[in-house]
Amino acid sequence: MFRTIRFPEVAADLRPETPCAKRALTAAAGALLVLLVAGCTKAAPAAPAAPQAMPVATMPVSLGDVPQRDSYVATIKSRRTTTLQPQVDGRITRILVRSGQAVKAGDLLMQIDPLKQQAAVNQGVATEFQQKAQLQYNQADLARQKALFEAGVISKQAYEQSTQGFGTSTGAYNAAVASTATQREQLAYYQIRAPFAGIVGDVPVHQGDYVSATTVLTTVDEDRDLEAYIYVPTERSSLVHAGLPVELLDTAGNTLTKTKLNFVSPQVDNGTQSILAKAPVSAAGNLRNQQIVNARITWDSKPGATVPILAVTRIGGAAFVYLATASSNGFTAHLTSVTLGDPVGNSYPVLTGLKPGDRVIVSGVQMLQEGAPVKPL
Secondary structure (H helix, E strand, C coil): CCCCCCCHHHCCCCCCCCHHHHHHHHHHHHHHHHHHHHHHCCCCCCCCCCCCCEEECEEECCEEEEEEEEEEEEEEEECCEEEECCCCCEEEEEECCCCCCEECCCCEEEEECCHHHHHHHHHHHHHHHHHHHHHHHHHHHHHHHHHHHHCCCCCHHHHHHHHHHHHHHHHHHHHHHHHHHHHHHHHHCCEEECCCCEEECCCCCCCCCEECCCCCCEEEECCCCEEEEEEEEHHHCCCCCCCCEEEEECCCCCEEEEEECCEEEEEEECCCCEEEEEEEECCCCCCCCCCEEEEEEEEEEEEEEEEEHHHCEEECCEEEEEEEEEECCEEEEEEEEEEECCCECCEEEEEECCCCCCEEECCCHHHCCCCCEEEEC
């Protein structure tokens, strides 16, 4: 935009032919040129300020005890588990439990129709009473025959016949008693009871089903005193022994429980070429029979470098840490690739990439980039 400039001394006479007008026009043109040059000239840009160093917390790399560990697949098994199958044939008349129900030893689980067997028991009882009556008669007859024989009234042969009759009736009565007991034992098989306290598994049968000795009725698993079955490769045979610490983990890597090996098989499994090791597990509600978990065995501890978990940056699946390295103007952040082991508490053991004396940046890692100036605290 241009501004209109007025000169009072030439305002009265603007005729171009007058000397005064010529001098006024020349002066006005000069002033306008100065203003145009001044308006088009820009100031030189200021030099950019140096980036300010970011305060960060650092930790020197030092050697400490790093556990040497391996992880294997383990199976949780109950020390007492059973599959219930009937010992008699018949039709199920009652099912008194449901899957997942806790039962005590001796609790009635199912009932198989016992009417036929109950009739056999009743028949045995009747035979027992019959034989008992015969025995009592023969016993009394023997007493009479003995008195007559001693008085010389009857012959010895008659006395011996009475003695034989008493012995025969005694044997028949005892056989009837044993037969009745057997029938009662057989009758008990029509009631399916829990052999020990535990948890009822799946119940695949239904009321009214006809079952036989090959029919699976249900399972009962003891819900305590579990064991972890761990199969260790034979290349670790020189290291595995009872007493080694074991950590059981779920699929997400969370610790379920900690224990120690209490059994190592003296034999190698020919099919898997592995050694069976067992560790006791206390059932705490988070482990079940036949559950698959990860078992981490700690073999030994060796000196090694560790870094906090928060200091690790993941890029494309690889692990990196920032080091505070000295430069001409102070310290800068240097991104370094590292190889890490399994986490121990809140730290990672560093297998490669660091050496003692390196200063690892442990704060503000998300806001750093390679070469950024830092100020170690």
